[in-house]
Amino acid sequence: MTPFSPPNIPLDINPAHYSISVWESLRPLLRFHGYRLITRRDTAQALAESVNRHLPEKWVGPAQDDDDLHWPFPAGAIFQGFRLSDSKDVVFKIIDTSKGDEVRILSHLKECDPMTSQGFHKKVVPILEIIELTATLSIAVTEEWGIFYCYYDDPADTWEEFAEFGCQVLEGLAFLHAHRIAHLDISGGNILPSPSRDLYPQRLYSFIDFGQSSMFAPSLESCLVKGDVATHKAPEMSKIEEYDPFKADVWQIGHFLSLAAKENSFETEGLPSLLSRMKHPIPTERPTPEEAFVELKSKVPSRTQL
Secondary structure, X not given: OOOOOOOOXXXXXXXXXXXXXXXXXXXXXXXXXXXXXXXXXXXXXHHHOOOOOOOXXXXXXXXXXXXXXXXXXXXXXXXXXXXXXXXXXXXXXXXXXXXXXXXXXXXXXXXXXXXXXXXXXXXXXXXXXXXXXXXXXXXXXXXXXXXXXXXXXXXXXXXXXXXXXXXXXXXHHHHHHHOOEEOOOOOHHHEEEOOOOOOOOOXXXXXXXXXXXXXXXXXXXXXXXXXXXOOOOOOOOEEEEEEOHHHHHHHHHHHHHHHHXXXXXXXXXXXXXXXXXXXOOOHHHOOOHHHHHHXXXXXXXXXXXX
């Protein structure tokens, strides 16, 4: 493997210049693996065009919090590029492997079967490669499904489109839970639509960003976590008290679907009841993703599973 040589960057460098310098130093390594970075100028222009979109400030570039910034690597930074063999657009993300399960989850999802034994399809943006950078840092390479584009930018216009979207994300969550993966930060910003009608004739929706996620061994009976970092926080989420992350996922997706349905006035018979049960204050009273999927699908009889 082509060795990586960290750049010698002054500690008082401007954060924006810092990010550019570190990523420039990664070019030889990424080229060795068959990828090329898009220039920072291209990325900055794309970011400038997205200022009115629902994106966090640190979507591109180094993390803003000192605790998240690991010299000389901007953990959490996301940049664009392409694969040299076929010019496929890709996204690079540096991940701190000493914190959380993100790399382990992505590695598992990359290799696992695309369908569960129950017939639920994988709804995750395709993972192309995990490149180990150091003992505690890796680069995840995924297809680019719109680094500046998410569900908020192209919401459903009709009840049929909304129901299809809901079915897909519930199916995707059922797949994750079948693999003992809890996402824990489900929101419109972490659900991307497929980028091309040529590659994906029917619009697909898939999850991204497993930075807050947890993955459990199949043999583990009690799966509990602590933590409350999320766009939509389930009422039981806490830094102090343990809770069931799978039930928190159901609350998050129910809350998000409720907001989306209200915004578009989708109040089809039975939908408010389903979403209310998904947001039940008592976690054990919430349906599973499978149960919610079956109930929502029944409201759209013509739907075919993707």
